[in-house]
Every structure is written in C-alpha cells, then in structure tokens.
Amino acid sequence: MHRAKTMSRGQRRRGFTLIEMLTVAVLIGILTAFVAPRIDFTSYRVNGAMRGIGTGMLSAQRLSVTRGYDVVVEFDATGKAVHVLDDANNNGVADAGEHVSSIALGDLIVFGRGAAPSIDGTAGAVTFDQIKGGLPSVTFHRDGSASQAGTVYLTSARAMNQGTANDARAVTVDRATGRVSWYAYNSGTWVRGF
Numbered sequence: 001m002h003r004a005k006t007m008s009r010g011q012r013r014r015g016f017t018l019i020e021m022l023t024v025a026v027l028i029g030i031l032t033a034f035v036a037p038r039i040d041f042t043s044y045r046v047n048g049a050m051r052g053i054g055t056g057m058l059s060a061q062r063l064s065v066t067r068g069y070d071v072v073v074e075f076d077a078t079g080k081a082v083h084v085l086d087d088a089n090n091n092g093v094a095d096a097g098e099h100v101s102s103i104a105l106g107d108l109i110v111f112g113r114g115a116a117p118s119i120d121g122t123a124g125a126v127t128f129d130q131i132k133g134g135l136p137s138v139t140f141h142r143d144g145s146a147s148q149a150g151t152v153y154l155t156s157a158r159a160m161n162q163g164t165a166n167d168a169r170a171v172t173v174d175r176a177t178g179r180v181s182w183y184a185y186n187s188g189t190w191v192r193g194f
Helices: 018-038 041-067 157-162
Strands: 070-076 081-087 100-104 109-111 137-140 150-156 169-173 180-186 189-192
Touching: 041 070, 041 081, 041 100, 041 109, 041 137, 041 150, 041 169, 041 180, 109 157, 150 157
Parallel strands: none
Antiparallel strands: 070 081, 070 137, 081 100, 109 150, 150 169, 169 180, 180 189
C-alpha cells in the first residue's frame, strides 16, 4: 500500500506564488512610472563629463611628473573633446611617436557656463590661453606645476539654450601646484565638489 506522506506545519515548503510575484512586478512598474520622469539624467551626464575631464587633467599632471616631460591638455570646443599630448620633446606640438589621447564630452554636453557667473571673473568657456595658434591648452611640467592657471566650464546644451545656470560645472587648475579642483553651480553659488 501507498502511504501518503503528510508534512507538518513547520515542514511545509516556503516560496512565492506566481500571483505574489506578478503583484510585486506590477507595483514596481507603477512606482517606476511615477519616479522616472522626475530623474534629471542631464545633470548626471554633466557630472560625468566633469569627472572625465578632471580625472584626465589629474592623470596628465601625474604623468608629467613620473615621465619627466611636459604633458599638454588641449580643449577643443568645436569637437567637444579634450586632447592629452605626451610631449616627450617638450616642444608643445604632437610629433611622430608622441601619444595623443582624447576625452569626448558626450551627448548634450558643451563647453560653457549657461547663465552661471564665472569663478575667476574671466569670460569664456575655457580661460586658458591658446598656445602656438592652436587650441586653448594648459601644459603640466615635470615638477607638477602648470603653465598657467585657468578654468574649464561645462554645461548641458539645454542650459545653454534656456539660459539657466544649475547644470554648470567647472574644473580649475592652479598654476604653481598644478592642483585640479571640481566645482558645481548650485542655488546661486559655486560649490567645491559635486
């Protein structure tokens, strides 16, 4: 004879039914539909571009110290990119055999401040001077210093078109130490960090 095994209350299998899992999935979908339109993805893109440029400049400074030659960082506003040149012969020009890398700003990000005021009182999206008739640039020397102090401003294309300021970000370079700092424009003031 077959005996049916019965389970006591404490031995029952535990799990979720299909109805319970579908209910949770529907609730998550409804919450996502309410929350997703309120997330500002543009500010995340601007922050990402700011981090990319700031990190690229920090890497350029450290590379110049470790390798013992100049590293030039150029800002290409029309190409929406930053170019980093390992200038092994210290002539400020990309020669054969010298490595050049680029950091793209990404979609909907531009050099500029929108309606935000400048940090250092200078005009323009990039306050570094042009070197040898080329793009605005800063050179990091083997002692860690920079060729000049300056600021690079980034914002969203939306902020430039609407004339708003809250998407504005800035990366500054100190001349004597080559120190790179990040700033975000928030509620009428520049705040260090992000």
